[in-house]
Each structure stands twice: as structure tokens, then as C-alpha cells.
Amino acid sequence: MAGPRALITGIGGQDGSYLAESLLDDGFEVIGMLRDPGDLELRNLAGVRHRCAFVPGDLEDPPSLRRAVADARPDLVFHLAAPTFVPDSWTDPTATLAAIAGGTSTLLAAVAASLPETRIVVVSSAEIFGDSGESPQDERSPMRPRSPYGVAKLAAHGLVGTMRAKHGIHASSAITFNHESPRRPVQFLPRKVTRGVAEIKLGLAEELVLGDLTASRDWCDARDVVRGLRLMAAANQADDYVLASGVPRTVQDLVDTAFACASMSGEGRIRVDEQFVREPEGTQPLGRPEKALRVLGWAPEIPFEQTVNDMLDADLADLAGR
């Protein structure tokens, strides 16, 4: 007999691919929504692609999302797909809102209308807090986003709560803080750092060019976050949860950790370039994941140093294999 079915939007990304692996391991049938299911460049899915099915769907094309839900008839939906690099959201705020807020409302409405027993987890973001004025942040902290990306993620988060209240569906919002892994793209800071350190280690580069070294983030491992998403889907009651480490670290801390993992000193190897410096944050982004621990029994398990080390190892192997 076939197992329960899960539809994952954003299956080719960092979180989507780990989630697919975890669900397949537990006997789920996994259906991935892709803009182009003919795309074979799904590096993150290399190990499991042949065990997944795929349906077409584009966040900015509502009929395609409704069709994806109708065709997959999932028991669970994990909505992960989104444009994710925050600075890019200033280039086209309209497209950011359409993809993130519009895509989420279409999926929630499709579930409420045709599959009301289906459970859905929507991935929101710590960027919804912005100038919260409160640190650390939890599910009840003021939400004052500072970018179109944050505004769009706040709309998606709000839609989950309103659709849950109105239609009684099992819809949950994961307020995820920064999470990393060897599958993180290089435009994000931690991957840029481990890739840069690997290049220096191999003699392929002399320095690492970054923005503000004093900026602070709450980093955890993507594999821990994915475990949290599954616990949210499995919980008796749908609800919203902060998934975070609860530990603040600066960009400099991250850089030091990466050089230490490479058994090197970063002294004299970092240059700050204004093009990577963002406006300073009024409120330190830092999560308080107490509710996730209390209700779901979730806590991060993979130490920060382990994540950075895994990323560095992947970069060294990748560069050495070229």
C-alpha cells in the first residue's frame, strides 16, 4: 500500500531536498513542485530524484498552483518555495509580494477549498520581526519588517493564521531564523565564507571580501529546521513556531569559526567592501524557540561548528574535484 503523500514546493532547494530525503526515509510518497519538471539540474536531489514524482507549478501563476495541489492530492503540503535573498527583494518588490504572499494565499485557499483534511506547513522568516524593538523574538513579539521580503513573509505568516481560524484547516507557520548546510547557495554569507576560506586554504584566493563584520545573526542547521517542520505537520494542533538556535553570533564569529575549521588564521585575510554592507539593524535578530521545545519537543541538535565544518568540507571537496 502506498504511504502518505507529501507535496513539497521548493523541493530542489536546501530545505526542500533535506525534507524530501527525510520523508522518503519514513515511507512517504514525495511529490515535488517545480517550475520546470524537465529540469535535470537538481543537484541537491541527486540521491533521491528517481524516488520522487514532480508536478509543474509557478508561484506567480495561481492556476498552476491549484492544479499542482489537485493533481498531487497530498496529505501534507510543505510550502518552501520563495525568492530568498533579502536584498534582491528591493529590485522587484511587486514580484516578491506576488510570489511569497500570493503563492501562499493560493495554496492555503486550494487546501481549504478542496482538501480540508490536508495539513500544510508554510515557511515564514525571522525577517518578519525587523525593527521589532524586542530581542530575543518569539511568536508574540512585535513584527515590523524592514524589507519587501520581510513584508511578504509577514503577509504569508498572517494568512496562515487567518485561514486556519476561518476554515479550521491544519495550517502552521514556521518562523525560521537563518539556517545553513552544505546545500546553501553561495550568495548567502555562511556559504560565501566557507567557500572563500576553502579557496584560501587551497591557494586559489588570498582574501575574503565581506560586508559588516559586526552584524549579528541566529544561525542553526537546515537539517534541524527540517526536523522542526515535520514535527509541526505531525502535531495534534496546527500552530506557529519560531525555529532558531537562540544563540547570537556575529559575522566575525562565523569567519573565525570557518578559519578555525580549516586550521588557519584569518588575520589579514578579510577585506570589507561597502557593496556588501547593509543598513545597520535597530533590533538584534535572535530567536527564542521555547514554544517549539515545550510543545513539539524540538531543539537544535547540530552544533554550529559542525555545520560550518560540514560546509567547509563540501567546499574543499568540490574545489579539489574541479
Ligand SMILES: C[C@H]1O[C@H](OP(=O)(O)OP(=O)(O)OC[C@H]2O[C@@H](n3cnc4c(=O)[nH]c(N)nc43)[C@H](O)[C@@H]2O)[C@@H](O)[C@@H](O)C1=O
Ligand atoms: C531569516 C533570513 O535569513 C537569510 O537572510 P539574511 O540574514 O539576509 O542572510 P545572509 O546570509 O545573506 O546575511 C547574513 C548577515 O551577514 C551580513 N553580511 C556581511 N557580509 C556579507 C556578505 O558579503 N554577503 C552576505 N550575503 N551577507 C553579508 C549581512 O548583512 C547579514 O547581516 C535568508 O535565508 C532569508 O531568506 C531569511 O529568511
